[in-house]
Amino acid sequence: xxxxxxxxxxxxxxxxxxxVEREVIASLSRTFELHGFANIETRVVEPIDRLAKGGEVDxxxxxxxxxxxxxxxxxxxxxxxxxxxxxxxxxxxHAGHLEFPFRRFQVQPAWRGERPQEGRYRQFTQADVDIxxxxxxxxxxxxxxxxxxxxxxxxxPIPRLSFQFNNRKLIQGFYRGLGIDDVTDAIxxxxxxxxxxxxxxxxxxxxxxxxxxxxxxxxxxxxTIRVGDSSFVERVRAxxxxxxxxxxGLEELAAVIEGCRAxxxxxxxxxxxxxxxxxxxxxxxxxxxxFMAGYERLKSVGGGGRYDALASDGRTTYPGVGVxxxxxxxxxxxxxxxxxxxxxxxxxxxxxxxxxxxxxDASAAVATALRAREIACETAPAPAKFGKQIRxxxxxxxxxxxxxxxxxxxxxxxxxxxxxxxxxxxxxDPSTWAPxxxxxxxxxxxxxxxxxxxxxxxx
Amino acid sequence: xxxxxxxxxxxxxxxxxxxVEREVIASLSRTFELHGFANIETRVVEPIDRLAKGGEVDxxxxxxxxxxxxxxxxxxxxxxxxxxxxxxxxxxxHAGHLEFPFRRFQVQPAWRGERPQEGRYRQFTQADVDIxxxxxxxxxxxxxxxxxxxxxxxxxPIPRLSFQFNNRKLIQGFYRGLGIDDVTDAIxxxxxxxxxxxxxxxxxxxxxxxxxxxxxxxxxxxxTIRVGDSSFVERVRAxxxxxxxxxxGLEELAAVIEGCRAxxxxxxxxxxxxxxxxxxxxxxxxxxxxFMAGYERLKSVGGGGRYDALASDGRTTYPGVGVxxxxxxxxxxxxxxxxxxxxxxxxxxxxxxxxxxxxxDASAAVATALRAREIACETAPAPAKFGKQIRxxxxxxxxxxxxxxxxxxxxxxxxxxxxxxxxxxxxxDPSTWAPxxxxxxxxxxxxxxxxxxxxxxxx
Numbered sequence: 001x002x003x004x005x006x007x008x009x010x011x012x013x014x015x016x017x018x019x020v021e022r023e024v025i026a027s028l029s030r031t032f033e034l035h036g037f038a039n040i041e042t043r044v045v046e047p048i049d050r051l052a053k054g055g056e057v058d059x060x061x062x063x064x065x066x067x068x069x070x071x072x073x074x075x076x077x078x079x080x081x082x083x084x085x086x087x088x089x090x091x092x093x094h095a096g097h098l099e100f101p102f103r104r105f106q107v108q109p110a111w112r113g114e115r116p117q118e119g120r121y122r123q124f125t126q127a128d129v130d131i132x133x134x135x136x137x138x139x140x141x142x143x144x145x146x147x148x149x150x151x152x153x154x155x156x157p158i159p160r161l162s163f164q165f166n167n168r169k170l171i172q173g174f175y176r177g178l179g180i181d182d183v184t185d186a187i188x189x190x191x192x193x194x195x196x197x198x199x200x201x202x203x204x205x206x207x208x209x210x211x212x213x214x215x216x217x218x219x220x221x222x223x224t225i226r227v228g229d230s231s232f233v234e235r236v237r238a239x240x241x242x243x244x245x246x247x248x249g250l251e252e253l254a255a256v257i258e259g260c261r262a263x264x265x266x267x268x269x270x271x272x273x274x275x276x277x278x279x280x281x282x283x284x285x286x287x288x289x290x291f292m293a294g295y296e297r298l299k300s301v302g303g304g305g306r307y308d309a310l311a312s313d314g315r316t317t318y319p320g321v322g323v324x325x326x327x328x329x330x331x332x333x334x335x336x337x338x339x340x341x342x343x344x345x346x347x348x349x350x351x352x353x354x355x356x357x358x359x360x361d362a363s364a365a366v367a368t369a370l371r372a373r374e375i376a377c378e379t380a381p382a383p384a385k386f387g388k389q390i391r392x393x394x395x396x397x398x399x400x401x402x403x404x405x406x407x408x409x410x411x412x413x414x415x416x417x418x419x420x421x422x423x424x425x426x427x428x429d430p431s432t433w434a435p436x437x438x439x440x441x442x443x444x445x446x447x448x449x450x451x452x453x454x455x456x457x458x459x
Numbered sequence: 460x461x462x463x464x465x466x467x468x469x470x471x472x473x474x475x476x477x478x479v480e481r482e483v484i485a486s487l488s489r490t491f492e493l494h495g496f497a498n499i500e501t502r503v504v505e506p507i508d509r510l511a512k513g514g515e516v517d518x519x520x521x522x523x524x525x526x527x528x529x530x531x532x533x534x535x536x537x538x539x540x541x542x543x544x545x546x547x548x549x550x551x552x553h554a555g556h557l558e559f560p561f562r563r564f565q566v567q568p569a570w571r572g573e574r575p576q577e578g579r580y581r582q583f584t585q586a587d588v589d590i591x592x593x594x595x596x597x598x599x600x601x602x603x604x605x606x607x608x609x610x611x612x613x614x615x616p617i618p619r620l621s622f623q624f625n626n627r628k629l630i631q632g633f634y635r636g637l638g639i640d641d642v643t644d645a646i647x648x649x650x651x652x653x654x655x656x657x658x659x660x661x662x663x664x665x666x667x668x669x670x671x672x673x674x675x676x677x678x679x680x681x682x683t684i685r686v687g688d689s690s691f692v693e694r695v696r697a698x699x700x701x702x703x704x705x706x707x708g709l710e711e712l713a714a715v716i717e718g719c720r721a722x723x724x725x726x727x728x729x730x731x732x733x734x735x736x737x738x739x740x741x742x743x744x745x746x747x748x749x750f751m752a753g754y755e756r757l758k759s760v761g762g763g764g765r766y767d768a769l770a771s772d773g774r775t776t777y778p779g780v781g782v783x784x785x786x787x788x789x790x791x792x793x794x795x796x797x798x799x800x801x802x803x804x805x806x807x808x809x810x811x812x813x814x815x816x817x818x819x820d821a822s823a824a825v826a827t828a829l830r831a832r833e834i835a836c837e838t839a840p841a842p843a844k845f846g847k848q849i850r851x852x853x854x855x856x857x858x859x860x861x862x863x864x865x866x867x868x869x870x871x872x873x874x875x876x877x878x879x880x881x882x883x884x885x886x887x888d889p890s891t892w893a894p895x896x897x898x899x900x901x902x903x904x905x906x907x908x909x910x911x912x913x914x915x916x917x918x
């Protein structure tokens with residue numbers, strides 16, 4: 001077959017890069033589990049009508065058809081484009097077998113046929129964490145699920161993240177208190193502050209939404225509030241709007257900010273940013289977007305919020321709150337930029353050298369003894385000169401080479417292990433020798449200075 | 460939305476069942492890594508012409524199309540139906556960045572649009588382990604990769620597995636030595652011994668392949684040899700056929716059998732079964748099929764072998780040897796039959812009870828202290844009566860409930876932890892208390908008596 005070129009939008013990782021992704025996923029999963037979240041996986045396909053978002057089927061869905069299907073057969077299945085739609089369906093389908101509130105995390109790929117660009121891929125992995133209730137879901141779960149994601153992401157050796165929170169009740173209450181009728185439309189216009197200057201947005205509020213210039217100004221005043229603590233409450237109050245829903249939103253947002261600040265430590269920013277709306281999605285309370293310092297061009301690397309109706313079967317409604325982290329969106333640019341790399345492309349800590357092909361069993365016995373104590377290793381593929389076997393280990397990043405030699409004078413077997421980075425070679429016993437903890441597994445090498453906790457794990 | 464019915468052929472696991480699958484995948488991955496195999500993941504799509512097998516595109520491939528594509532647009536991508544085709548493409552595409560021999564394992568879903576039945580799904584997860592060389596790959600890697608899979612599978616608490624090996628050189632050499640011209644066609648006929656009685660197969664050999672009745676009889680004699688050690692060598696020799704390729708095949712098969720027996724211990728059968736051919740695939744040496752006791756109806760639960768040309772770009776050829784284990788094909792029937800189950804559907808070991816909503820911070824502080832020592836836990840969702848909170852834990856299989864109470868007389872905080880299975884309640888310190896090791900994570904509960912090693916892990 002001919003030379004193969006990559007498929008645009010379907011990035012693939014080399015083994016050392018994949019080691020980075022696996023360590024990140026393992027770290028996130030460990031944190032989610034410590035907080036009592038169970039892992040699930042959903043099938044990758046959903047009926048196409050279920051993939052409809054707000055009644056409209058996303059133009060970028062990939063549909064599936066058996067190659068042997070009749071040419072005019074109607075496609076019925078599509079690949080999921082996020083993990084929320086399949087999770088909502090899973091909850092409805094399996095509700096009778098789940099305990100509520102149901103806490104789950106899910107790390108899987110999703111697919112969108114969009115134009116590939118940095119941070120936007122046709123196949124990409126996400127890590128989602130959600131809590132879903134039956135009929136009701138107390139607000140404290142908003143604080144919980146958001147702090148769990150803060151706790152998970154603060155452990156990663158990546159550039160500084162900023163969790164920017166808002167609350168749909170706060171926005172809606174404020175607009176309602178101001179006397180604006182079409183709250184949804186106003187939110188949609190305010191969402192354009194990312195792309196348009198403030199005065200143009202104000203003009204649109206007046207012309208499209210029908211606000212007075214004074215109302216428009218106060219909407220802008222609200223949208224520009226961005227602080228790292230709960231002082232936003234006073235600043236909103238100072239705008240002189242009163243409304244019950246606004247009060248509720250202020251209280252909820254303050255609780256989320258304080259709860260997340262308590263776990264964020266020094267490595268993650270937590271802010272109230274009253275411009276965040278997550279425009280067209282069906283959030284009903286807490287909303288969040290996550291940004292990464294120096295990578296603002298990726299837009300958000302994660303986001304989520306509260307849905308009062310994550311799923312419903314007509315009789316029962318399942319409210320949910322959750323947040324999603326873009327694993328591919330974050331890691332692939334960081335790996336491409338050399339910010340993250342894997343310490344080696346193989347799990348092996350030790351290459352057991354081979355004297356002659358006839359000695360393969362002796363070398364394999366050493367490998368078996370090391371593996372019995374959870375030390376990953378491999379036997380050299382061929383009895384080449386030792387210099388060549390050492391270079392073989394070097395090219396793979398394997399830090400130690402083990403030699404098994406019969407002493408010429410005594411004819412006793414002598415075991416030695418060489419740290420090929422330093423050249424130090426010492427006598428060793430295969431049933432007791434162990435490498436230092438940090439050599440045991442491939443680790444993430446990061447150019448980002450991380451918290452002491454992470455440095456410990458990755459040095 | 461209306462009631463949801465499952466999608467035939469796309470099985471999904473409940474959380475406790477998924478815990479079984481995760482533990483199995485973690486156990487397999489751990490063993491593969493101990494043997495120096497690196498994990499990779501490939502994108503799920505391949506160009507349709509690359510999914511062609513022996514020049515013919517599998518009728519059961521799912522093709523992919525953007526929903527917005529023109530109605531007459533030609534589909535170019537399909538979902539992979541195994542992990543070998545994408546691995547071969549990955550090797551060709553990334554060869555410049557890989558070190559050979561390249562040892563990898565891969566655990567991912569694959570898709571086939573076949574008629575769903577027990578053990579046959581439209582989406583199913585496989586675990587593959589392969590070694591691939593550039594230009595050449597010494598035979599000892601056949602022994603290595605097969606013993607690695609034996610070592611990985613013998614650790615699973617599943618019904619007894621049987622690895623049944625053969626060698627294509629042995630078959631081809633034998634047939635050639637017998638004077639049969641069309642070896643491939645003869646193999647294809649012998650492969651029907653599964654379904655047809657021996658005399659019918661003999662007749663087909665005479666009529667279709669053009670053998671003499673005596674040649675046909677010796678083909679059948681070969682195909683009925685099945686032994687658990689290398690005594691097959693003598694039995695083949697006794698059939699009186701001589702051929703160089705036959706000698707090579709006998710030697711290789713004996714080495715594979717002895718190598719795998721050395722790691723199989725008491726929990727896996729290793730046999731030479733000279734009827735195994737893996738008919739239509741392009742194997743050139745070692746072949747293997749794996750069967751599970753009591754589940755013969757699933758046919759093989761895994762298989763693989765040696766390809767002298769796993770991949771080729773015209774200039775360079777990449778020989779490979781590997782074996783695949785059907786994770787879904789094995790686990791889903793075992794879970795459905797109650798042979799395997801998860802010890803609980805949540806990772807939490809401890810539910811921290813809640814006195815009043817105002818005490819949520821105190822309970823959360825206990826949870827944080829436990830998590831700091833890797834003990835998974837969750838705080839009760841509501842300050843219900845303790846009996847109700849204990850039942851909440853019970854329904855989730857959480858073994859411990861933690862109580863934080865102010866002593867009425869001294870006003871001091873008193874911590875207690877209750878094992879709700881035994882009712883034993885003791886004073887405990889959140890900064891030092893730990894559950895017994897076997898309670899720490901959800902484990903696999905198996906009705907199969909397993910090796911002492913597994914019992915330790917799963918009791």
